[in-house]
Amino acid sequence: MGEFIDIVRDRRSANKFIENIEIPRKVFDDIFYELTSAPSAFNLQHANYYVVQNPELKMEVYEAAFRQYKVKTSSAVIFVTGDKEAYKNASNIYEGSKMLGILDQREFDDIIKLINDLYEGWGEKFQHDEAVRNSSLSAMLFMLLAKDKGWDTCPMIYFDQDKIRELLNIPDNEVPTLMITMGKMDTTSVKLRGARKAPGEFTHFL
Numbered sequence: 001m002g003e004f005i006d007i008v009r010d011r012r013s014a015n016k017f018i019e020n021i022e023i024p025r026k027v028f029d030d031i032f033y034e035l036t037s038a039p040s041a042f043n044l045q046h047a048n049y050y051v052v053q054n055p056e057l058k059m060e061v062y063e064a065a066f067r068q069y070k071v072k073t074s075s076a077v078i079f080v081t082g083d084k085e086a087y088k089n090a091s092n093i094y095e096g097s098k099m100l101g102i103l104d105q106r107e108f109d110d111i112i113k114l115i116n117d118l119y120e121g122w123g124e125k126f127q128h129d130e131a132v133r134n135s136s137l138s139a140m141l142f143m144l145l146a147k148d149k150g151w152d153t154c155p156m157i158y159f160d161q162d163k164i165r166e167l168l169n170i171p172d173n174e175v176p177t178l179m180i181t182m183g184k185m186d187t188t189s190v191k192l193r194g195a196r197k198a199p200g201e202f203t204h205f206l
């Protein structure tokens with residue numbers, strides 16, 4: 001296990017991967033186990049993950065991602081989606097807290113009503129924003145956990161959403177937020193990190 005600061009500093013978006021390296025299932029199991037700690041609004045856990053390792057399916061994803069070379073050389077391509085209807089599952093999630101005695105019946109009823117009023121009252125745009133916001137937070141944690149276990153990633157947006165939805169049977173209520181390629185980075189083609197703004201350029205203390 002690495003030092004957190006080293007993981008933050010050493011994570012790079014892989015430009016190219018070493019081909020034909022398989023990611024053991026245990027790596028994914030461990031990452032997803034830790035990923036359950038990710039925060040989400042009202043603990044609704046909007047994020048879903050679709051892991052593509054099968055070589056034939058990966059080639060179809062490669063086509064749907066406009067033949068980006070790193071998709072082909074990656075060990076796995078992971079699609080992160082956000083569920084616009086996550087709020088509809090609130091009572092299942094909160095039932096567990098009620099059983100554990102964290103909430104009594106009245107608090108349970110109040111929180112379920114609040115969640116429904118908010119997500120339905122604020123409507124589709126809010127539901128979409130929530131799906132993207134919460135799944136993006138989860139995706140960042142996924143990439144840091146992968147790095148912690150010695151695996152490199154690249155977050156990507158350049159793919160045909162409709163084709164991917166069809167290929168992976170992603171239901172309409174889920175927004176494909178991000179494609180993450182994963183594998184062992186080919187360090188022969190690592191570019192210097194792109195210039196970053198100084199903190200003073202993007203922070204506003206009021």
Ligand SMILES: Cc1cc2nc3c(=O)[nH]c(=O)nc-3n(C[C@H](O)[C@H](O)[C@H](O)COP(=O)(O)O)c2cc1C
Binds near residue numbers: 013156193
């Ligand atoms: C939302 C998002 C979308 C991205 N999409 C792509 C992409 O489609 N293709 C790609 O090669 N890199 C993509 N990147 C990677 C960025 O180019 C990379 O993070 C940035 O240049 C900084 O490099 P670093 O992550 O190595 O520090 C994306 C990154 C983010 C956060």
